[in-house]
Amino acid sequence: MTLNRREFLLAAGGALAAAPFPAIARARPKVVVVGAGFGGATCARYLKLWSPTVEVTLIEPNPRFYSCPMSNTVLAGMNRLDDIGFGYGHLRRRVDRFVRDTVTAIDTAKRTVTTAGGHVFAYDRLVLSPGIELQFDRVQGYDAEAQRVVKHAWKAGPDQTGVLRRQLEAMPDGGVFAIAIPMAPLRCPPAPYERVSLIANYFKRAKPRAKIVVLDGNDDIVSKKALFLAAWRKHYGYDTENSLIDYRPNNVASQLDAKAMTLGTEFDEVKADVINLIPPMRAAAITAAIGARTGDNGCCAPVDYLGFESTEVPNVHILGDAILSNLSKAAAMANNSGKLCAYALGEIFAGRAPDPDPVLTSTCYSASTDRTAFHVATVFRYNSADRAMEVQSGGGVSEHESEIEFKYMRGWARNIWSDTLALPRGYPFGNRV
Ligand SMILES: Cc1cc2nc3c(=O)[nH]c(=O)nc-3n(C[C@H](O)[C@H](O)[C@H](O)COP(=O)(O)OP(=O)(O)OC[C@H]3O[C@@H](n4cnc5c(N)ncnc54)[C@H](O)[C@@H]3O)c2cc1C
Secondary structure, eight states: OOOOHHHHHHHHHHHHTTSSSOOOOSSSOEEEEEOOSHHHHHHHHHHHHHOTTSEEEEEOOOSEEEOSTTHHHHHTTSSOGGGGEEESHHHHTTSSEEEOSOEEEEETTTTEEEETTSOEEEOSEEEEOOOEEEOGGGSBTOSHHHHHHSBOOSSOSIIIIIHHHHHHHHSOTTOEEEEEEOOSSOSSTTHHHHHHHHHHHHHHHHOTTOEEEEEESSSSOOSSHHHHHHHHHHHHOTTSTTOSEEEEOSOOOOEEETTTTEEEOSSOEEEOSEEEEOOOEEEOHHHHHTTOOOHHHHTBBOEETTTTEESSSTTEEEOGGGBOSSSOOSHHHHHHHHHHHHHHHHHHHTTOOOOSSOEEEEEEEEESSSSOEEEEEEEEEEETTTTEEEEOOSOOBOSSOBHHHHHHHHHHHHHHHHHHHTOOTTOOOOSOO
C-alpha cells in the first residue's frame, strides 16, 4: 500500500503525538474554536494573527455579540441594548472560516466536531469557550413557561436584557423588584450587586417609591462588599427605614410561581411585580459531552494553565467561565487567557514548549450610580510546584467610588470589545457607553 503525502503526514502526526511537544507535521494545522464570546473570539483572532499558517474555524450560533459587561447599564436605562451589541463582520474577516451553528457532538478520538446543521470539522487542537449553562431545574417552577415571564439576564441579549428592561420600565412606582442571586461560584461575582445598585439608581430617578428585595443565596455580599455597602448607604438610604434596597442573605431561591409572581426560599416568600431570578450555573453542556466537566460535582472543567489544555481530554483547550479555577470568571480573564492559549498553540505547533511561567491579569469595574464606579484588579502567576495560579497582588481595589473610574470603565469596555471582536479604529460606539 502506498500513502499519498497527506496520508503520510497524518500518520506521522499520530506517531509524533507521544513526544512532549511534537511539531504538527501538517502544512496547515487546524484549530476549531467553539464559541465566539470573550474567550473564543479573542483566541481565534490572536491565533490567526500570531500563527497565520494555522487554519482557524470559529463556530458560534448567535448572529450578534451582546456583551454582559455593561449590560446592567442597559437595565438601568443608561444605555440602549444596541450600545452593547455588535456584529461579527470584522472578526469573520480575521479567521479562515466563521460558521454560524451550534456544536452538538465531538469525537475526541477522530478529532472532529459535528454541528446541529450537520457539518463536520476536523481539528488538530480544539478550543472550547462555551461559557455557562444555567441550571433552571434547580429552582422548582422555573420551567419553560415560567422562563417566558421571569428573566435571568445572565446571558445578555434582546430576549433577556431587553425584556427585563421593558419589565422594569412597565413596573408601577411603588412596585417591588425581586432579584435572586445564586450561591457562588457564579459568572462575575460582583455583577449582581452592580445590578442592584444601578436598578436602585434608576428607581431613584424614575420610580422613587419602588423597592428592591435582594434574595442572596450567599451568606454575604461576595465581592467588593465594603464598596457596595458604602454606595448603598450614600445613595439609596441603605440601613435606614427608607432604604430602597432590602438585602436578605442566606436566602437560596428554591421555588418560583411565575403566575402568582412569588419567589420562595427556605425562610421567605416574596411577592413582586418584576422578578429577576438568576439560577445556579455550571460549565456549558458541550464540556460535559466529552467528559471534560469533572470538577466539584461536575461543575466545571479543570485545565493545565500552561496552555489551558483540559487535564481530562487531550488536544482540547478550555477557556473562560467554563473552567474549574480560582481565576476570575470575568470577560477580562477570558480575553487574557484567550491570548495565552493562542500563543501556547503557536508554540505547540512549532514544536516548542509554551512559557513555563505565565502571568494573567483581570480588572473588573462595577458602577455604583449612573456616574460613579470602582474596580478590583488581580494578577495571577503560575506556580509550577502545585500547577496552580496564585494571586500575586492582593491590592488593586479602589478605596471608594469615583467619577473618574466611571470614565475608565467606559474606556475598558470599548477596549475589550475592540480587542475581542477586531473592531476597527474609529468604530462608532454609542455616545453613552
Ligand atoms: C451581568 C453581567 C455583568 C458582567 N460584567 C463584567 C464586567 O464588568 N467585567 C468582566 O470582566 N466580566 C463581566 N462579566 C462576566 C463575563 O461576561 C464573562 O466572564 C465572559 O462572558 C466569559 O466569556 P466566555 O468566553 O467564557 O463565555 P461567553 O462570553 O458567554 O461566550 C460563550 C459563547 O459560546 C457560545 N456557545 C455555547 N455553546 C456552544 C456550542 N455548543 N456551539 C457553539 N457555540 C457555543 C455561546 O453562544 C456564546 O457566544 C459579566 C457577566 C454578567 C452576567
